[in-house]
Amino acid sequence: MGRGRAPCCAKVGLNKGSWTQEEDMRLVAYIHKHGHGNWRALPKLAGLLRCGKSCRLRWINYLRPDIKRGNFTKEEEEAIIKLHGLLGNKWSKIASLLPGRTDNEIKNVWNTHLKKRLASPFTISSSSASCHEQDRSKPDKEGDCTEILNSNTCLVDDELIEIPIDANMDLWSMLEYDSHSNITPSSSSSIELVKEMNRDPLAQEELVTRDHQPLISDEVIDPNIWSMMINEDDDACSFAPALEISNYPCDNWFVCLEEELGLRPEPAGSYHEQCHVAFNQDPPHHPS
DNA sequence: AAACATCACAACCGCCTCCGT
DNA sequence: AACGGAGGCGGTTGTGATGTT
Numbered sequence: 001m002g003r004g005r006a007p008c009c010a011k012v013g014l015n016k017g018s019w020t021q022e023e024d025m026r027l028v029a030y031i032h033k034h035g036h037g038n039w040r041a042l043p044k045l046a047g048l049l050r051c052g053k054s055c056r057l058r059w060i061n062y063l064r065p066d067i068k069r070g071n072f073t074k075e076e077e078e079a080i081i082k083l084h085g086l087l088g089n090k091w092s093k094i095a096s097l098l099p100g101r102t103d104n105e106i107k108n109v110w111n112t113h114l115k116k117r118l119a120s121p122f123t124i125s126s127s128s129a130s131c132h133e134q135d136r137s138k139p140d141k142e143g144d145c146t147e148i149l150n151s152n153t154c155l156v157d158d159e160l161i162e163i164p165i166d167a168n169m170d171l172w173s174m175l176e177y178d179s180h181s182n183i184t185p186s187s188s189s190s191i192e193l194v195k196e197m198n199r200d201p202l203a204q205e206e207l208v209t210r211d212h213q214p215l216i217s218d219e220v221i222d223p224n225i226w227s228m229m230i231n232e233d234d235d236a237c238s239f240a241p242a243l244e245i246s247n248y249p250c251d252n253w254f255v256c257l258e259e260e261l262g263l264r265p266e267p268a269g270s271y272h273e274q275c276h277v278a279f280n281q282d283p284p285h286h287p288s
Numbered sequence: 289a290a291a292c293a294t295c296a297c298a299a300c301c302g303c304c305t306c307c308g309t
Numbered sequence: 310a311a312c313g314g315a316g317g318c319g320g321t322t323g324t325g326a327t328g329t330t
Contacts, residue, residue, distance in 0.1 A: 017323085018298070040315065056316075057299065092318060107319075108297050 015049045019058055023048055027055055028063050061104045068100025072109055080106055081114055 015023070030046035036059065039052035048055060061067075072080070076098055083094045091103035091110075098106065 016300075018325095038315080051300095052315085053301090053317095054299075060317095061298075089319065103318075104298075111320095112296055 013049065014043075014051055014054075016054075019050075019062075023050065024058070024063060027059060031059060031063075057104075061102045066100060067102065072101075076101065077109070077114060080110060081118065084110060084114075 019027075026046050026048055030042065030048075034045070036042055036056070039056045042048075042052055042055050043050045046055075050058075079098060080094060083097060087093050089107075091107045095101050095103040095106050
C-alpha cells in the first residue's frame with residue numbers, strides 16, 4: 001500500500017471503521033429522499049464524513065431495505081455451493097441469484113463455513129447445513145442439538161422454531177418478526193437499540209429529545225423513528241409502506257427524520273405541521 | 289477469573305470495467 | 310480511439326464476540 005494509484009478520495013478528516021447510528025440514519029434519509037446518483041458526491045451532500053465508496057458499501061451491504069438478514073437456509077447454502085462450483089468466486093453473480101443476499105455476506109459465509117465444510121474429510125452433506133446464528137448463541141455440544149429440519153424451521157433444544165425467511169422479506173420485516181421471537185437475525189447496534197426501546201417504554205422517555213437539541217447523536221436515536229419503520233400491522237414493512245402509517249406522532253417518519261437531520265429547509269410551521277405539509281407535497285421516491 | 293485462541297463479519301483497499309466525452 | 314471518472318468487484322484486514330485452557 002501507499003503506492004500505485006491515488007485513493008478514491010482524499011481521506012483526510014474522514015471517518016473510518018464502524019458506522020454510527022447517526023451516520024446510518026443520515027445515509028438512509030438522504031438516499032430515500034434523493035437516491036444515490038453520485039456516490040462520490042453523496043457524503044458531502046448528506047453531511048457524512050465518509051468517502052463515497054464507504055457509503056455505497058454500507059448501503060448495499062447493510063442498509064438497503066430489501067436485504068434479507070439472518071442465518072442462511074439449507075437451500076441457500078446448497079445454492080451457494082452449487083453456484084460457486086459453476087461461477088467460482090463471482091460473488092456478485094452468485095448474490096444476484098440469491099434474492100436479498102449481498103455479495104459480501106455470501107463471500108463471508110463461504111469463507112467461514114462452506115469452504116471449511118467442503119474441505120473437511122468428513123464433509124457434512126448439505127442436508128445437515130448449520131444454522132449459523134444459533135451456532136453462535138447455542139453451541140452444538142454433546143447432543144445439545146441445533147439442527148435445521150427444513151428451510152424454515154430450526155430445532156433448538158428440542159423446541160421447533162419457525163424462521164419466516166423468504167425471498168420477499170426485507171430487513172424491516174425481519175426486525176418486526178424478531179421483536180416477537182427469540183431468534184436474533186441481526187447484530188446491528190441500531191437494531192438492538194430499536195428492540196431495547198420497543199421493550200422498555202421508560203428507556204424511550206430517556207432517549208427522546210431534550211429542548212431543541214438534535215434527537216440523533218452517537219448515543220441517542222428518537223425511538224419513534226425506528227418504531228415507525230417497524231410497522232406492527234404491515235407485512236411488507238419496508239420504506240414505502242411507512243408512508244401509509246397514520247397513527248404515529250408524525251404521519252411521515254421520513255420527513256420528520258429529515259428535519260431532525262437538518263436535511264430539510266427551515267420549518268414553516270410547527271414540527272407536526274411541517275411533517276404534514278412535506279408529506280403531502282413531496283412524497284419521496286423509493287430508491288431502485 | 290484471567291489470558292489466550294479462534295471465529296464471524298463489517299469494512300477497507302486497490303484493481304477492473306463501464307460509460308460519457 | 311483515447312482518456313478520465315465513477316461504480317463495481319473480489320481479496321484482505323480489523324475488531325468484537327465467543328470459546329478454551
